[in-house]
Amino acid sequence: MAPRLVDENYLKEIEKARRDLRALISSKNCAPIMLRLAWHDAGTYDSKSKTGGPDGSIRFDQELNHKANSGLKIAVELCEQVKARHPVISYADLYQLAGVVAVEVTGGPTIDFVPGRKDSMVSPEEGRLPDANQGARHLRDIFYRMGLSDKDIVALSGGHTLGKAHPERSGFEGAWTKEPLKFDNSYFKELLNESDSGLLKLPTDKALVEDPKFRYYVELYAKDEDAFFRDYAVSHKKLSELGFISPSRLALKVAVGAIVASAVAILSYYYEVHRKFILK
């Protein structure tokens, strides 16, 4: 996925869109569904085939109609309001920016956002996102395929600190925490709380406590919110950039490549010259 042109005007539009998103997400209290939209656009990435990922493809009915995306049309429509005012921004960037802002306005960490994602017209096949009914093995299948790690799996699951499940969408019901509009480490505290609090725990949530490698992170995040925020910010950024090379990073790579190539050329030349003189 080649990056798009990110000039000064584009960056200005991103900042204006960011402010519009803050106002929209705060006033409509829709941070959870915006976060889910960003995650479901990005989470289709396959690091082997380099297909899927945060490319705006989720806006097409073909993908919106996937079972895992039930209910997300609302979020796509809300984002349309912002896209209408800032048409130059790609859908891919817009959805990831919405995810970042959703975490910010609910009191979560500041996540670094780099613009430049290109939109794709191609939707991946159904089945790339996790199935809430499954366990640890399934989570690893899905997330390792994206190129993410055990730590990412647990940290990102902390996104369930926001929002609730709906019977008409996923089939499950209710919030994971007592304050579904507040981003904090409550999800992990509740996960370790064995008593029945009436709060939701999906089979995939419980898997985090049952698997020893995952459990280590659950316990860490339950007792240290700063650690959770730090790891979450990194994992969220990673997820939002799967398969995306930002223009500045690309330029850096090209520059480094050029320097290395010219260094090799120069050294080879001197080596040859040196050799000729020595042999003579």
Place this chain on the structure above:
Amino acid sequence: MAFPVVDTEYLKEIDKARRDLRALIASKNCAPIMLRLAWHDAGTYDVSTKTGGPNGSIRNEEEYSHGANNGLKIALEFCEQVKAKHPKITYADLYQLAGVVAVEVTGGPTIDFVPGRKDSNICTKEGRLPDAKKGGKFFSKSAKCQEEGYGNMVSGGLHNSSKLFTRKHLLRLSGAPHLRDIFYRMGLTDKDIVALSGAHTLGRAHPERSGFDGPWTNEPLKFDNSYFVELLKGESEGLLKLPTDKALLDDPAFRPYVELYAKDEEAFFRDYAGSHKKLSELGFTPRSKLIVKDSTVLAQSAVGVAVAAAVVIFSYLYEVRKRMK
């Protein structure tokens, strides 16, 4: 009360409080009343006596029961939730931080926030905040003129009725004197008055609070330049215009800013951020230099040591050379 020590821990608590405030304000949709709280704590400042200002005094019943503060108890109670989690932070800082976050989450500009205000329990006398009814002190007398010819006059048709309206009369009609009395007393300017009035882009007036009713704009939870656009449009169904709002249109020094902000939102955001910061720091010397005390003092000390060492070395060498000659 003493100034708080703004060390690394205080700054961490400020950041946590900022995040808590974002969550609270966004989820409860209470940005407007939080902004009003911050403004009403700060707006009591008197630059000549150095009394009042953003010092948390509004949390005392004596002050929150002033007529101008009707309804603000709600905002005080919201802030208590955050104070309970971060007791180290002063109320003065907390209320101003709430104001800054309120503007941010509703899509407004980022306002620079410097912590370190100290709390006071001394409440200023009622009457330091603007009275919304005072925009048109002389309106009732010349309401007719205002409708018929005054509008023309302000937009440049002075030659039409200049006999009737001397400059002094004009200023009285505009009702701006009250706004200037209040804001100049704080040490603020005409530009500040107009820019800060733009905060009416958020929220609404309540009959049981100020006596007025309704929002100023069509999106009272969105911070943008609509307030100015609506002001220039004239009467709009269902939208509020206080006498003090209209005074901005009628005054020849205020009006250019209204027109600028109505057509250039970036200019409004830029000026608003500047004026809001000023207001939030009235009577407060941001000791930002103290916050980075460690590194600058270290740097200054290092420079001092280097200079002293250089002087000693050169003097020694000079003496040595002198002796050798």
